[in-house]
Amino acid sequence: MNFTILFFLGLCIGQSLSSFRRIPFRKRSWFNKLEHFKLSLLRTRGRYEPNPDRALHMEDSPELLINYKDLYYYGNISIGTPDQNFTVVFDTGSSNLWIPSAECASNNRACQVHCTYNHSSTTYVPNREDFSIQYGTGSLSGFLSQDVVTVAGIKVRNQIFGEATEQPGEVFFNDLYDGILGMAWPAISVKQVTPVFQNMVSQNLVEKAVFGFYLNRQGNLVILPCITDSIACI
Numbered sequence: 001m002n003f004t005i006l007f008f009l010g011l012c013i014g015q016s017l018s019s020f021r022r023i024p025f026r027k028r029s030w031f032n033k034l035e036h037f038k039l040s041l042l043r044t045r046g047r048y049e050p051n052p053d054r055a056l057h058m059e060d061s062p063e064l065l066i067n068y069k070d071l072y073y074y075g076n077i078s079i080g081t082p083d084q085n086f087t088v089v090f091d092t093g094s095s096n097l098w099i100p101s102a103e104c105a106s107n108n109r110a111c112q113v114h115c116t117y118n119h120s121s122t123t124y125v126p127n128r129e130d131f132s133i134q135y136g137t138g139s140l141s142g143f144l145s146q147d148v149v150t151v152a153g154i155k156v157r158n159q160i161f162g163e164a165t166e167q168p169g170e171v172f173f174n175d176l177y178d179g180i181l182g183m184a185w186p187a188i189s190v191k192q193v194t195p196v197f198q199n200m201v202s203q204n205l206v207e208k209a210v211f212g213f214y215l216n217r218q219g220n221l222v223i224l225p226c227i228t229d230s231i232a233c234i
Helices: 033-048 196-202
Strands: 004-009 021-028 065-068 072-079 084-091 097-100 125-134 139-151 154-166 179-182 210-215 220-224
Touching: 084 097, 097 139, 125 154, 139 196, 154 196
Parallel strands: 004 210, 021 065, 084 179, 097 154
Antiparallel strands: 021 220, 065 072, 072 084, 072 139, 097 179, 125 139, 139 154, 210 220
């Protein structure tokens, strides 16, 4: 089933969005070593506090997305039962969901500063098929697993995703997010894994096979599904 990716840059939306799934996020125009230290400290706190949003002082939003250097936008999802919380990039250039694994290699420095997924979830289903992904800035490898994935309150059943055990180099160690949630076409998915949004469509969790981004300087939203029929929803 086809779906359309819509980007809305600085649009003034006059119609109510109350019936749509929304993820607000904040603007970050630069990042320095002090901020990196603070974020690392907050990540550590997030491992031991029951609510990671509270640990990151994000009381104003249940699912906060942050614009990092105008390069990418990241926010919160959960995997498993009970929820295991992660920060992921919403990436329209890839199709796979992956997060660091609790089984990551001892020399995987990225695992030491990011949240990892473990198999304590009651809805976890083993898969163990090997996978690897090459991005423009780095690569990773690991194995596939299956569980419930929750995005903006939408629970996607039987979602296959990657558990990264190898993340060589400094790329993912320095990044602010735990993993990546690919929102592109199924045709480019590694191992032919069905993407999260496509599963939302097939499981009738969204009314239309469309999602959109609304971006501006003050606040930004990922809308699931589309914003409104009056704004180029096809």
